[in-house]
Amino acid sequence: MSSIFRRLEEPDMQWINIDIEGKTVRVPVGETVAAAILASGLHSCRTTPLSGESRAPFCMMGVCFECLMEIDGIPNRQACQVQVKEGMRIRRQIGTGEEYR
Amino acid sequence: MEHHQLAIIGGGPAGLAAAAVAANAGLECVLIDEQATPGGQIYRAVNTIPKQRATLLGPDYQCGQKLIDQFNKSGASYRPSTTIWNLNSQREIGILHNGQAALLSADRVVIATGAMERPVPFPGWTLPGVMTAGAGQILLKSAGIVPNDGVVMAGSGPLLLLLAWQYMRAGVNIQAILDMAPQNNLWRAMLHLPRALFVHHYILKGLKYQLQLRRAGIPFYKRITDLHAIGNDSLAAIEFSDSKGKQRIETSLLMCHFGVIPDSHLSRCTGCKHHWDPAQLCWRPVTDEWGNSSLDGIAIVGDGSGIGGAVAARHAGRLAGLESVHTLGRMSTNERDEEARADQRWMADDLNIRPFLEALFRPSPTLLGSPKDETLVCRCEEITAGTIRQALHAGHQDTNQIKFFTRCGMGPCQGRQCDNAVSQLVAHELGVEMGITEGYRIRPPIRPLTIEQLATLQGVDEDK
Numbered sequence A: 001m002s003s004i005f006r007r008l009e010e011p012d013m014q015w016i017n018i019d020i021e022g023k024t025v026r027v028p029v030g031e032t033v034a035a036a037i038l039a040s041g042l043h044s045c046r047t048t049p050l051s052g053e054s055r056a057p058f059c060m061m062g063v064c065f066e067c068l069m070e071i072d073g074i075p076n077r078q079a080c081q082v083q084v085k086e087g088m089r090i091r092r093q094i095g096t097g098e099e100y101r
Numbered sequence B: 001m002e003h004h005q006l007a008i009i010g011g012g013p014a015g016l017a018a019a020a021v022a023a024n025a026g027l028e029c030v031l032i033d034e035q036a037t038p039g040g041q042i043y044r045a046v047n048t049i050p051k052q053r054a055t056l057l058g059p060d061y062q063c064g065q066k067l068i069d070q071f072n073k074s075g076a077s078y079r080p081s082t083t084i085w086n087l088n089s090q091r092e093i094g095i096l097h098n099g100q101a102a103l104l105s106a107d108r109v110v111i112a113t114g115a116m117e118r119p120v121p122f123p124g125w126t127l128p129g130v131m132t133a134g135a136g137q138i139l140l141k142s143a144g145i146v147p148n149d150g151v152v153m154a155g156s157g158p159l160l161l162l163l164a165w166q167y168m169r170a171g172v173n174i175q176a177i178l179d180m181a182p183q184n185n186l187w188r189a190m191l192h193l194p195r196a197l198f199v200h201h202y203i204l205k206g207l208k209y210q211l212q213l214r215r216a217g218i219p220f221y222k223r224i225t226d227l228h229a230i231g232n233d234s235l236a237a238i239e240f241s242d243s244k245g246k247q248r249i250e251t252s253l254l255m256c257h258f259g260v261i262p263d264s265h266l267s268r269c270t271g272c273k274h275h276w277d278p279a280q281l282c283w284r285p286v287t288d289e290w291g292n293s294s295l296d297g298i299a300i301v302g303d304g305s306g307i308g309g310a311v312a313a314r315h316a317g318r319l320a321g322l323e324s325v326h327t328l329g330r331m332s333t334n335e336r337d338e339e340a341r342a343d344q345r346w347m348a349d350d351l352n353i354r355p356f357l358e359a360l361f362r363p364s365p366t367l368l369g370s371p372k373d374e375t376l377v378c379r380c381e382e383i384t385a386g387t388i389r390q391a392l393h394a395g396h397q398d399t400n401q402i403k404f405f406t407r408c409g410m411g412p413c414q415g416r417q418c419d420n421a422v423s424q425l426v427a428h429e430l431g432v433e434m435g436i437t438e439g440y441r442i443r444p445p446i447r448p449l450t451i452e453q454l455a456t457l458q459g460v461d462e463d464k
Helices: A033-039 B013-024 B051-057 B064-074 B133-143 B158-169 B185-190 B193-215 B265-270 B309-327 B333-360 B365-369 B385-393 B399-406 B419-430 B451-455
Strands: A005-007 A015-020 A023-028 A068-071 A074-078 A089-091 B002-009 B029-032 B077-079 B082-087 B092-097 B100-111 B115-117 B130-132 B145-147 B151-155 B174-179 B225-231 B235-242 B245-250 B254-257 B260-262 B274-277 B282-285 B298-300 B376-378
Touching: A005 A033, A015 A033, A023 A033, A033 A068, A033 A089, A033 B133, A033 B145, B002 B013, B013 B029, B013 B064, B013 B100, B013 B309, B051 B133, B051 B158, B082 B100, B082 B265, B100 B265, B100 B309, B100 B451, B115 B133, B130 B133, B133 B145, B133 B151, B133 B158, B133 B254, B151 B158, B151 B235, B158 B174, B158 B193, B158 B254, B185 B333, B193 B333, B260 B282, B265 B282, B282 B419, B298 B309, B309 B333, B365 B419, B376 B419, B385 B399, B385 B419, B399 B419
Parallel strands: A015 A089, B002 B029, B002 B100, B029 B077, B100 B298, B130 B254, B151 B174, B151 B254
Antiparallel strands: A005 B145, A015 A023, A068 A074, A068 A089, B082 B092, B092 B100, B115 B260, B225 B235, B235 B245, B274 B282
């Protein structure tokens, strides 16, 4: 499936590398994790603890809590509120994320 | 405990303006914001954005830079990337920064938390590939990310048109724009047109966007009902009805928008008085002309106290700044009133557009009050409208009772997404006016806080 988002071509971008689901992905400095995963082509960021259905970032401003992900080993982080850092490890969260602990 | 004369919560136009006025008048003041850069959602990333992207977003966005410059020059201290998880009536503020939780206190607090999009449940709204127009605009502003394959935009509100216009300029394939405002909105809005003509630039701007979008050949569908998002694990198509009957559009991305409402979680957490605004269809705090709430020393201004838009928020922020300077003894009543005059005039002038916009873009009562039984209302706990109706008919006839019995509103978002929908569903089913039913009771922590963070909390006075 192709990515549903793309980046506008802009000059003078500074890039870093992060790890999304085991793949090394180049992303701009200062971007949020939620933006980075959407641009990388990841359609959903987690499954729900109840029905197990897939969810994706919905509001991008911290009020819907749909973008909960496992970031650097810590589950339940709001991906739209966390900025990417070099080497950051990002995983889809399965359910409550308990299995990571 | 760390103490401040004035603490301002939120770095959008209202918060930035309040901080600049207060700091310029010599108050010691701190602005706390959950974002990494100042500007709020409306001017998000304006001071770090590449020039090309800023041009694309338009002049209304770029003017936010001036506000940030004034704030930076004022000497107010600034705490970005800091979330607030509590504010009580004693003006103790719980903050979290870099994983460290702390308590602060202040002589005065100005809440300027701004707006959020009105969450409106419809079938399929939880599918990946469905997001809000606000989310789309944040992706554009903060990251230069736009839809790749194509996008359908649905709902009603100025933001939907603005984002469509910005997407058009960025070369995005807009598959369709679905106008979901009911037909009789236009006639109701006309009653407010004379007043709105005082600020006709807003109307001209809206007409310009519409005209340019139509000229670009983007299909408009009017008076849409029965919007469904369809797909297995992600969005594949949308279905809806219009005057020609049932329609279907294959798409991987739907951006919906149903207007904005105050982000009132923090103000409600303080326990100050709120009321239901029947024109704006939202809970809003009771405030006076200076933004003062029913609690001593706590003011709420900008869209967080009722939707007025960015320009009105800036003036309201300045007024709350002046009132803070006045109540903390650095300005006489006369001086305050003198300084406030221009802002009061400009604010009143700007607010002339609101009744027109509220009537024109008002979501349909069916959409808000009677979602289909199978529609998920609470996204977090996956509670359907049918389950809520069952609880109602079993005798739980109050929003908070429904919460206890069904768990709707008890998930990670703490009811932010379903509060309005549930209270309106309850009012609709019981056949009572909104305002008789109440919203969820909001309790701290209103942001996620781990037990470890709470255990290492800084600023707790030992003798307390």
